[in-house]
Amino acid sequence: MNIARRMLAAAIIAVACGLVSSVSHATSTTGTVAVTATTVASVSLTFVSDGSGIALGNSGTSAASVAFGSVQAYGGAVPPGVTKTLNGTTSWSLSTPIDVVVQVANQTSSNYTLTAGLQTADTTNTWQLGGTSLTTTAATLTSTGTYGSTPYTFMLTIPLTEAAGAISNTINFTATAN
Amino acid sequence: MHRFLLLACALVFCCCCASAQDELTLVMQIDSDPSGIVVSGSGTETASISFGSVRAFGGTVPSGVTESLGVNSWTLNTLIDVKVSKGTLDVLDELSTSYTLTAQLETADTINTWKWNSLTLSTTAATVTATGVYNSTPSYSFNLTVPFSESAGSIANTIEMTATAN
Numbered sequence: 013m014n015i016a017r018r019m020l021a022a023a024i025i026a027v028a029c030g031l032v033s034s035v036s037h038a039t040s041t042t043g044t045v046a047v048t049a050t051t052v053a054s055v056s057l058t059f060v061s062d063g064s065g066i067a068l069g070n071s072g073t074s075a076a077s078v079a080f081g082s083v084q085a086y087g088g089a090v091p092p093g094v095t096k097t098l099n100g101t102t103s104w105s106l107s108t109p110i111d112v113v114v115q116v117a118n119q120t121s122s123n124y125t126l127t128a129g130l131q132t133a134d135t136t137n138t139w140q141l142g143g144t145s146l147t148t149t150a151a152t153l154t155s156t157g158t159y160g161s162t163p164y165t166f167m168l169t170i171p172l173t174e175a176a177g178a179i180s181n182t183i184n185f186t187a188t189a190n
Numbered sequence: 191m192h193r194f195l196l197l198a199c200a201l202v203f204c205c206c207c208a209s210a211q212d213e214l215t216l217v218m219q220i221d222s223d224p225s226g227i228v229v230s231g232s233g234t235e236t237a238s239i240s241f242g243s244v245r246a247f248g249g250t251v252p253s254g255v256t257e258s259l260g261v262n263s264w265t266l267n268t269l270i271d272v273k274v275s276k277g278t279l280d281v282l283d284e285l286s287t288s289y290t291l292t293a294q295l296e297t298a299d300t301i302n303t304w305k306w307n308s309l310t311l312s313t314t315a316a317t318v319t320a321t322g323v324y325n326s327t328p329s330y331s332f333n334l335t336v337p338f339s340e341s342a343g344s345i346a347n348t349i350e351m352t353a354t355a356n
Binding site for chain 2: 039040041042043044045046047048049050051052053054055056115116117118119120
C-alpha cells in the first residue's frame with residue numbers, strides 16, 4: 013500500500029512538473045515566408061473607344077479593330093462617331109477619334125514616342141492618324157507623348173475613282189518610353 | 191531512502207517530459223497550395239517564394255500567380271497554405287482547441303503593399319485569425335502590390351508568422 017501511495021505521489025509530482033514545464037515554455041510557434049521578386053520596367057499601349065468616336069472592337073486592349081461597315085460616298089449612313097466628308101470631286105473620307113492610352117510602369121520616364129505604320133502598303137487609299145499619313149514605314153506621331161489617354165483622329169480617304177469593295181488594313185503602333 | 195528514489199525518478203521523468211514537450215509543442219508548417227506558387231521549403235516552418243522577373247505590362251508570371259492592374263499599381267497574388275499542429279505530450283496545448291495566428295513583415299516597406307488574407311502587413315504583428323483550427327491546412331491569399339512609380343529592381347522581404355495556442 014505504501015508503495016502504491018508513493019508511486020501515486022510520484023505520478024502527481026510528474027504531472028505537476030509537466031504542467032509547470034508547459035507553462036514555462038511558450039505555447040506558440042513561428043514560421044517565415046521569404047518573398048522575392050524582380051520588377052522590370054514596362055510600357056502599355058491600348059486603344060479605347062473615344063466618347064465621340066466609333067465603338068472599337070476589343071476596346072481597352074492592344075489589339076483593337078474599327079469596322080465602318082457598308083459605307084458610300086453619296087447618301088447612306090455612317091456608324092455613330094464617324095464623320096464622312098466629300099473632298100470635292102476626287103475623294104471622300106471617313107474619320108473618327110480613337111483614344112490611344114500609353115502607360116509606363118517601374119521606369120522613370122516623362123514622356124514617350126509613338127510611331128505608327130500600315131501593315132500592308134496601300135497605293136489607292138490614304139490612311140492618316142492625327143494628320144500624319146501612314147505608310148508601311150513607321151511614322152512618328154509624337155515624340156513627346158503624355159502618358160495617359162490621347163485622342164487621335166483616324167481618317168481613311170477613298171478616291172471616288174476606286175471600285176467599290178472591301179478595304180482593310182492594320183495599323184501597327186509602337187510606344188517607346190523616353 | 192525510498193522517498194528519495196521516488197523523487198529522483200519523478201524529477202528524471204519531468205526532465206524527459208519537458209524535453210519531449212519542447213519538440214512536440216505547436217508546430218507550423220508552410221505548404222504550397224495546389225492553386226498557388228511553388229513554395230520552396232514547403233512542409234517546413236521556413237519557406238520562401240520567388241516571383242522571378244515580373245512586369246506590370248506584358249511578360250509572364252509563375253504558375254499559380256495572378257497579376258492584376260490597378261490605376262497606379264499592379265498586384266501579384268498567390269495562395270499559400272499554413273498548417274499548425276499541436277504536440278501530443280504538451281498538457282496545455284492538449285487543452286487548447288484553437289490558435290491565434292499573427293503575421294508581420296520583417297522589414298518595413300513604405301513603397302509596396304504586402305497583404306496576407308487582405309490584412310495589410312507592417313512590422314507590427316497583426317492578427318490573421320483568432321480561431322485557427324489545428325491540423326487543418328487553410329490557404330491564405332498573399333498579395334504584393336507594386337506602384338507603377340517604383341523603379342524597377344529587386345523586392346524582398348520576409349513574412350513572419352506566429353501561432354499561439356488559445
